[in-house]
Amino acid sequence: MKASQKPTIPLSTDLHANVERIQTRLGGSSDIIIRPLELNFPQEQCSLVLVYIDGLVENAAIHEFIIQPLLTVQDSDNAAEDYVGIKNVLQQIISIGELTSAANETDLFEGILQGHTAILIDGVSEALIATTCGWERRSIDEPQTQTVIRGPKESFTENIRTNTTLLRRKIKSPDLRFESLSIGRYTQTKIIITYLEGVANTTVLEEVKRRLHSIDTDSILESSYIEEFIEDKIYTPFPTIMNTERPDAAAAGILEGQIIILIDGTPFVLLTPVTFFKFLQSSEDYYQRYDIASFVRLIRYMSFIISMLLPSLYIAITTFHHEMLPTTLLIGLAAQREGVPFPALVEAFLMEITFEVLREAGVRMPRVVGPAISIVGALVLGQAAVQAGLVSAAMVIVVSFTAISNFVVPAINLAVAARLIRFFLMVLAGTLGLFGILVGCMTILIHMASIKSFGVPYLAPLAPFIKQNVKDIFIRLPWWRLNTRPTNLTTNNQRQPAAPQPADAKNNKS
Amino acid sequence: MLIKLRILTKSFPILLLCTLLTGCWDRTELNKIGITSATSIDWVNNHWQVSYQLVIPQSISSQSAMGTSNQQAPVMVFSTVGDSIQTAIQRASLEMPRTLFFAHNRVMIIGEDAARKGIGQLIDNYLRSATSRETVSVLITRGTGRKILEQLVPMEKIPGAAIQNMLLNEDKHNSDLKQVMVYQLAMSMSGDSGYSTVPEIFIAGRGVESTNVEELKSTKAETKLKMGRLAVFKKDQLIGWLSLNDGFGINWIMNRIDQTVLFFSCTPGSKHVQSAVHIIHAKTRLKPTQQNGQWVMKADVQATAQLIENGCDIDPSKREGIKALEKLANHAVTTSMQDALRSTQAMKADVLGFATSIHKKDPKAWKQMKENWDEIFPQIPLETTVNISIERLGMSSKSFVDILKGKQE
Numbered sequence: 001m002k003a004s005q006k007p008t009i010p011l012s013t014d015l016h017a018n019v020e021r022i023q024t025r026l027g028g029s030s031d032i033i034i035r036p037l038e039l040n041f042p043q044e045q046c047s048l049v050l051v052y053i054d055g056l057v058e059n060a061a062i063h064e065f066i067i068q069p070l071l072t073v074q075d076s077d078n079a080a081e082d083y084v085g086i087k088n089v090l091q092q093i094i095s096i097g098e099l100t101s102a103a104n105e106t107d108l109f110e111g112i113l114q115g116h117t118a119i120l121i122d123g124v125s126e127a128l129i130a131t132t133c134g135w136e137r138r139s140i141d142e143p144q145t146q147t148v149i150r151g152p153k154e155s156f157t158e159n160i161r162t163n164t165t166l167l168r169r170k171i172k173s174p175d176l177r178f179e180s181l182s183i184g185r186y187t188q189t190k191i192i193i194t195y196l197e198g199v200a201n202t203t204v205l206e207e208v209k210r211r212l213h214s215i216d217t218d219s220i221l222e223s224s225y226i227e228e229f230i231e232d233k234i235y236t237p238f239p240t241i242m243n244t245e246r247p248d249a250a251a252a253g254i255l256e257g258q259i260i261i262l263i264d265g266t267p268f269v270l271l272t273p274v275t276f277f278k279f280l281q282s283s284e285d286y287y288q289r290y291d292i293a294s295f296v297r298l299i300r301y302m303s304f305i306i307s308m309l310l311p312s313l314y315i316a317i318t319t320f321h322h323e324m325l326p327t328t329l330l331i332g333l334a335a336q337r338e339g340v341p342f343p344a345l346v347e348a349f350l351m352e353i354t355f356e357v358l359r360e361a362g363v364r365m366p367r368v369v370g371p372a373i374s375i376v377g378a379l380v381l382g383q384a385a386v387q388a389g390l391v392s393a394a395m396v397i398v399v400s401f402t403a404i405s406n407f408v409v410p411a412i413n414l415a416v417a418a419r420l421i422r423f424f425l426m427v428l429a430g431t432l433g434l435f436g437i438l439v440g441c442m443t444i445l446i447h448m449a450s451i452k453s454f455g456v457p458y459l460a461p462l463a464p465f466i467k468q469n470v471k472d473i474f475i476r477l478p479w480w481r482l483n484t485r486p487t488n489l490t491t492n493n494q495r496q497p498a499a500p501q502p503a504d505a506k507n508n509k510s
Numbered sequence: 511m512l513i514k515l516r517i518l519t520k521s522f523p524i525l526l527l528c529t530l531l532t533g534c535w536d537r538t539e540l541n542k543i544g545i546t547s548a549t550s551i552d553w554v555n556n557h558w559q560v561s562y563q564l565v566i567p568q569s570i571s572s573q574s575a576m577g578t579s580n581q582q583a584p585v586m587v588f589s590t591v592g593d594s595i596q597t598a599i600q601r602a603s604l605e606m607p608r609t610l611f612f613a614h615n616r617v618m619i620i621g622e623d624a625a626r627k628g629i630g631q632l633i634d635n636y637l638r639s640a641t642s643r644e645t646v647s648v649l650i651t652r653g654t655g656r657k658i659l660e661q662l663v664p665m666e667k668i669p670g671a672a673i674q675n676m677l678l679n680e681d682k683h684n685s686d687l688k689q690v691m692v693y694q695l696a697m698s699m700s701g702d703s704g705y706s707t708v709p710e711i712f713i714a715g716r717g718v719e720s721t722n723v724e725e726l727k728s729t730k731a732e733t734k735l736k737m738g739r740l741a742v743f744k745k746d747q748l749i750g751w752l753s754l755n756d757g758f759g760i761n762w763i764m765n766r767i768d769q770t771v772l773f774f775s776c777t778p779g780s781k782h783v784q785s786a787v788h789i790i791h792a793k794t795r796l797k798p799t800q801q802n803g804q805w806v807m808k809a810d811v812q813a814t815a816q817l818i819e820n821g822c823d824i825d826p827s828k829r830e831g832i833k834a835l836e837k838l839a840n841h842a843v844t845t846s847m848q849d850a851l852r853s854t855q856a857m858k859a860d861v862l863g864f865a866t867s868i869h870k871k872d873p874k875a876w877k878q879m880k881e882n883w884d885e886i887f888p889q890i891p892l893e894t895t896v897n898i899s900i901e902r903l904g905m906s907s908k909s910f911v912d913i914l915k916g917k918q919e
Contacts, residue, residue: 235515320537320538322543327545327547327671331545331565333540334540334545335567335568337539338567340541430537431530432529433536
């Protein structure tokens with residue numbers, strides 16, 4: 001059911017009826033605590049019932065800030081003229097910061113199931129919801145997947161409030177906006193859309209909100225569920241939404257005009273809109289100096305291309321284009337292939353599939369067994385296969401180098417795209433040689449140029465060519481040159497006042 | 511959207527199957543090609559005999575399970591005979607389990623008989639074929655070319671590569687014989703004068719020829735490959751030979767000197783050579799001019815040199831010494847060029863590029879001279895101005911022989 005369609009059954013004024021309703025609806029689970037209270041005011045006597053779920057709430061808060069003031073208030077004096085209603089009185093007594101009221105069942109259950117305490121009042125058809133959530137949560141740790149050498153070592157956690165705090169600590173501007181909604185029929189997962197007012201593109205923001213509101217599903221357990229629902233409907237192996245575990249990467253995205261989607265229950269947040277080149281940038285590029293950052297970035301581009309093309313190039317050249325190899329290399333390769341029973345294409349497929357199997361097994365291996373199996377993998381499959389004459393040594397080198405360069409890509413979802421495309425290109429290389437590879441590459445390029453991520457072309461700023469944005473693509477110019485934001489994401493372009501150059505040595509002489 | 515998806519899913523397997531339909535028609539595995547490193551052409555019993563030197567990869571590469579006990583020769587040579595060259599190549603499939611692969615062919619050796627008959631057909635073969643490169647070096651040999659292919663060279667594994675490396679080395683450092691590639695040969699054969707030169711290679715030494723790997727196990731080789739004279743072709747037939755000195759002079763005239771060692775004697779005209787300079791740069795400008803209705807070629811040589819051997823009495827640390835040495839060097843070059851001119855004019859072979867330069871300078875005059883060029887060429891004199899500047903003296907200045915003489919006195 002979409003958020004706007006939930007049925008609104010109002011609460012009744014009868015306390016017992018409400019408590020009955022709660023018991024039946026929640027099935028009398030053993031972790032639901034129902035605490036009746038009797039308040040005696042001079043004006044009236046009222047019964048209250050506190051309903052909360054043990055484990056989700058912070059017990060100390062309930063005891064000290066709800067139950068204790070309620071029990072002690074009866075002794076104090078209340079002027080008769082000021083008495084407006086029991087609900088009003090309670091709002092003055094309960095010393096919890098966030099106190100809202102629920103008029104229908106949906107809001108009541110939402111409150112209880114999120115760890116708040118519901119206060120049902122006899123004779124009033126509204127219930128008060130006091131925020132008391134507190135449960136076991138993971139502390140802020142180092143990021144597991146996207147590590148840097150120099151830079152902050154905090155990562156997002158599963159708790160959405162911690163995540164918003166981390167973002168607030170990075171961006172202390174009043175323009176930072178959070179908008180929340182709940183998605184998922186059974187999980188009621190809290191989703192928060194974060195953006196910088198004035199910098200983020202309003203059309204994109206509207207589109208993101210529209211897509212999120214139109215999700216109707218059972219559960220949202222991870223950000224990838226949302227990703228698959230809201231991404232642009234083109235069948236492509238390339239990802240159009242980026243995810244990150246690092247608050248500094250998310251904050252950098254916000255400052256460039258991106259829109260961040262935080263999801264409760266997972267430390268991975270989504271960033272939209274993205275271009276292809278964003279996946280090959282890492283936060284570390286901005287924390288190291290610009291010369292080493294540019295060099296490493298160029299290596300990343302080279303590795304991405306290698307991980308897609310190297311096996312296919314090897315197959316094509318050794319099968320169809322022997323003229324392109326220098327003579328000594330040709331003779332070496334020919335000598336290696338003597339006695340190998342399979343043609344180059346079959347050999348390549350065998351080794352690639354073997355490596356993918358090794359990789360999957362490595363993910364699931366228990367840590368204690370890990371080293372032994374990696375020895376098996378390396379020695380047995382690599383060395384022994386070559387010595388037994390099943391594969392040639394050059395093929396093992398090609399496959400391992402491809403696999404290693406696949407890991408250089410900072411974003412895993414883009415690395416996966418390279419892995420999938422690799423097989424397609426290998427088949428083309430084995431049947432049509434270099435011509436086939438070029439045809440395949442043209443197809444991929446045309447396909448990439450036609451992808452849009454929330455209205456932003458995937459290959460911007462190279463296609464369409466925006467000269468201003470090229471400063472951060474292949475090399476990173478120093479910070480005092482990066483004084484404009486990428487234009488495809490925002491129209492608010494001026495990042496900082498016109499560049500103050502670094503201190504000139506001439507001016508420092510005195 | 512659904513329709514698009516349906517079309518995609520239906521057409522994708524068909525497209526995938528189409529790629530398999532190609533049958534990979536040009537696919538040849540690396541171990542199914544016979545890599546040819548050198549070829550030779552002979553004319554035997556009124557047939558073309560084509561010989562191939564094929565590389566055996568297992569015995570060359572250091573990898574693979576074979577130890578050094580099973581020493582196989584790195585190449586194998588075989589010949590085929592046919593009425594035309596392509597027929598001969600075709601016959602190779604009768605005795606060879608692998609397809610011949612000419613893309614890595616380095617040298618083409620032409621036997622003397624084939625050269626005297628005429629190699630025009632061979633050049634046509636090369637230009638027309640898609641798989642053979644026109645940058646292959648051409649060499650000529652006395653006797654049959656097959657003997658050259660069978661010879662093993664001590665330092666290199668593949669003799670074909672060794673021969674080309676030898677040629678390149680000589681071309682660059684010695685500049686006596688210049689490398690001639692098939693396309694250059696074709697261009698000069700069809701050029702204005704129709705004469706071209708091809709370097710010669712032969713087997714020097716008496717004794718058992720090194721066709722056996724066992725022969726290579728000793729420190730000295732009884733026979734070895736050597737570069738020799740310069741062959742002169744008129745159109746596509748061999749007509750005569752020139753010596754190495756003539757070749758040297760020809761290269762000076764034709765601006766083909768790369769680096770070389772120029773030796774000279776201490777008195778001009780003496781045969782007793784004692785000093786040498788290393789020529790680093792050399793440039794010759796050949797200009798045809800008309801004097802009194804007669805064509806005269808002017809050659810202007812500028813070169814920079816470095817003194818590497820000094821056996822003369824001259825002290826190069828003084829200005830006059832250097833000038834004297836330069837004068838001797840200039841004289842040596844002039845003599846070389848005039849000798850070359852005389853030898854080529856005796857053969858009536860214009861391999862010096864005179865025809866081309868006159869044609870470029872004055873096409874109308876060339877049109878009239880074209881028919882009688884064979885008679886006109888031997889009459890053309892060459893005026894030379896040589897200017898060699900010795901820039902460096904090496905590590906010492908005075909001649910050591912000089913110092914000894916000084917001590918004795």
